[in-house]
Amino acid sequence: MTLMNFIYGFLVLIGAFVFQTTLTGINRKITARIQKRRGPKFYQQFIDIFKALSKSSITHGWVYDFGAIMALGGIAATVIFIPVAGFQAFPGLDNVFVISYVLAVGMLGMAMSAAGSGNPWASIGVSRALTNMLAYDIPLMVVVFTLIFINKSGSVADLALLQQGSGVFGWNFIKLPLGGIVAVVALFGMLGKKPFDSFIAPAEIASGPMVEYGGKQLGMMFILHELMTFIEVSLILNMFFGGGETLVIYLIKYALLYTFTNIVSQVMPRFKIDQAVLFFFRVPLGMALLQGILVIFLGWGY
Amino acid sequence: MTNSMNSYKEHFQKLLNVEIKDSPADMQLIIDVNSDKFHQTLIALRTDGFRQLSILTCIDWIELNKFQLVAILMNWDTGMHLLVRTLLDRDNPDFHTITSIYPGAIYYEREIFEFFGVHFKGNPTYDKPLFLERWDAMPPLRKDFDPQAYSDSKFPKREHPHVFKAQVVEEIK
Amino acid sequence: MSQEIKKDDRKLWEVVGDYFRANSIWMKWYCTGCGAIEMPPTMTSRFDMEQLGMGPMATPRQADVLLITGYLSTKTLRRVIYSYEQMQDPKYIVGFGSCTLNGGIYYDSYATINQLDKYLPVDLYIAGCMPRPEAIMNSFGELIEMIKRGEAKGWKHYQENYDWYKENQMYSLGEVMIHDEFHE
Numbered sequence: 070m071t072l073m074n075f076i077y078g079f080l081v082l083i084g085a086f087v088f089q090t091t092l093t094g095i096n097r098k099i100t101a102r103i104q105k106r107r108g109p110k111f112y113q114q115f116i117d118i119f120k121a122l123s124k125s126s127i128t129h130g131w132v133y134d135f136g137a138i139m140a141l142g143g144i145a146a147t148v149i150f151i152p153v154a155g156f157q158a159f160p161g162l163d164n165v166f167v168i169s170y171v172l173a174v175g176m177l178g179m180a181m182s183a184a185g186s187g188n189p190w191a192s193i194g195v196s197r198a199l200t201n202m203l204a205y206d207i208p209l210m211v212v213v214f215t216l217i218f219i220n221k222s223g224s225v226a227d228l229a230l231l232q233q234g235s236g237v238f239g240w241n242f243i244k245l246p247l248g249g250i251v252a253v254v255a256l257f258g259m260l261g262k263k264p265f266d267s268f269i270a271p272a273e274i275a276s277g278p279m280v281e282y283g284g285k286q287l288g289m290m291f292i293l294h295e296l297m298t299f300i301e302v303s304l305i306l307n308m309f310f311g312g313g314e315t316l317v318i319y320l321i322k323y324a325l326l327y328t329f330t331n332i333v334s335q336v337m338p339r340f341k342i343d344q345a346v347l348f349f350f351r352v353p354l355g356m357a358l359l360q361g362i363l364v365i366f367l368g369w370g371y
Numbered sequence: 372m373t374n375s376m377n378s379y380k381e382h383f384q385k386l387l388n389v390e391i392k393d394s395p396a397d398m399q400l401i402i403d404v405n406s407d408k409f410h411q412t413l414i415a416l417r418t419d420g421f422r423q424l425s426i427l428t429c430i431d432w433i434e435l436n437k438f439q440l441v442a443i444l445m446n447w448d449t450g451m452h453l454l455v456r457t458l459l460d461r462d463n464p465d466f467h468t469i470t471s472i473y474p475g476a477i478y479y480e481r482e483i484f485e486f487f488g489v490h491f492k493g494n495p496t497y498d499k500p501l502f503l504e505r506w507d508a509m510p511p512l513r514k515d516f517d518p519q520a521y522s523d524s525k526f527p528k529r530e531h532p533h534v535f536k537a538q539v540v541e542e543i544k
Numbered sequence: 545m546s547q548e549i550k551k552d553d554r555k556l557w558e559v560v561g562d563y564f565r566a567n568s569i570w571m572k573w574y575c576t577g578c579g580a581i582e583m584p585p586t587m588t589s590r591f592d593m594e595q596l597g598m599g600p601m602a603t604p605r606q607a608d609v610l611l612i613t614g615y616l617s618t619k620t621l622r623r624v625i626y627s628y629e630q631m632q633d634p635k636y637i638v639g640f641g642s643c644t645l646n647g648g649i650y651y652d653s654y655a656t657i658n659q660l661d662k663y664l665p666v667d668l669y670i671a672g673c674m675p676r677p678e679a680i681m682n683s684f685g686e687l688i689e690m691i692k693r694g695e696a697k698g699w700k701h702y703q704e705n706y707d708w709y710k711e712n713q714m715y716s717l718g719e720v721m722i723h724d725e726f727h728e
Contacts, residue, residue, distance in 0.1 A: 120567075272602075280603050526659070526716055
């Protein structure tokens, strides 16, 4: 590990933030066009984040402050491990399990910080977010284990690399169609897109975990949200859509996948949290187990 | 008045032993009773199927020097509405609670005390503040309460440098 | 409100901050009166407030501008004051319609206040009963210009003259924080 590794990591971090924030702004415009509105400027998301950072802020105790920093730090650390188009800041450390565990640091920091604010809506939001995580994680993990079983590797970069070379038909989304659908549905849950957005639900629980954030902490939460989106979309992209041979292809694929989730979520209603859990445990989990049985016992997908 | 309404009217006249004069609309009747017979009327009506108290409210008749309590009851089986009314002395507005008959009246009684100053004996919480927070004048829905004077004393008015007055312009023929 | 700020004495980072704050205004839309009904057409596709960078927010902590949409009863004013004091600086208030200006048709009511800027620092009033969405959009444009020029200083005025505002609040309300059976 040399100094260059750290500089590369920093570049990945900045690039991820700039790209995802621009994409979010463009998607706000797309959302507006779906609703027959003019919509904000494409760089509106940057203005929002810098505005939030320029405001004053208060504290609700050290758990709240420390949790916010821990969440942002944990998520930023995770971004560095994500392989982008074959490029890795720290080669060999991109195992699925490493990423899952480092991601959990950020998630727990956010839960801790929100619960530390003392607002009951925040507690409800956190409990819903963790329930939602439980719901989408189990089907997704079954599919990911299947992938690891086929490819005999847990490295995200290897999984992406093994799909390249034979075009679209090499993608795991095509080779394991049931598992691919499960992964895309789980991506909706990960991103908190409708119909799985009951943990933010602004009109219902006043934006859930975010309820007590204002000013600088809110700006940090927005940055965190952009980085987290980058991690989640990148994981699904690398594991099921072949990553990218070059950076341009990677970013185009990424933009298409993210825009797809956004467009679909605009025409969806919202599940209650118990409905979301029941849905994930009935349909995607069933599909994931079926996929696993097909792969392991019948040898399909090799 | 339709035949069915006439039969309803006779039914209530016989049941309550009062004269029923008014019917504001179809399936609605007004029953005026003395204040000492108010409770037994309500009990009789509740046993007759009027399970819902829609509202208990009050009207200030300042010329008569009376308060009028109005209870609107509804029968869900027949769709019948009854307005049971009684007059109270305005100078000494004491009454007995009806919460033993209709428990939901507890908040209506607090509201009436707050806005009219009628005391409900037997309801331990009738004088707890409900809507008006930190109220410091006479009950505001009494007719002798002057809202303009209260507003002037309590809420500062904007001072306008110019006062514009509307004037009637003669129509040109 | 802004007569004491004569020349533009902001520092560079404040000017930059004001650029961001002017182009991204999140609102707390406190539905006090009838003006709340004018907000849905202003937010949705007919007038589309988001093209100015404005949007609704769920809680006062996240919001920049507090919209007082109509008459304020004393009871509501207490809640508005809590909400305003929870917001993060810099924060702005827009008063809608004649009720917030001088009481409107409720000028003689025993329950509604007559002049909002005695209790809270109002940056901008919109005339009308109620103002139509065109007027609201126009006034938001004006608010954006005011923030860019550094004239929307109501929050600073509130901090500097807190005693005067508190005295007025106490005079009309008696007590801002309420202790009753619903608020322990």
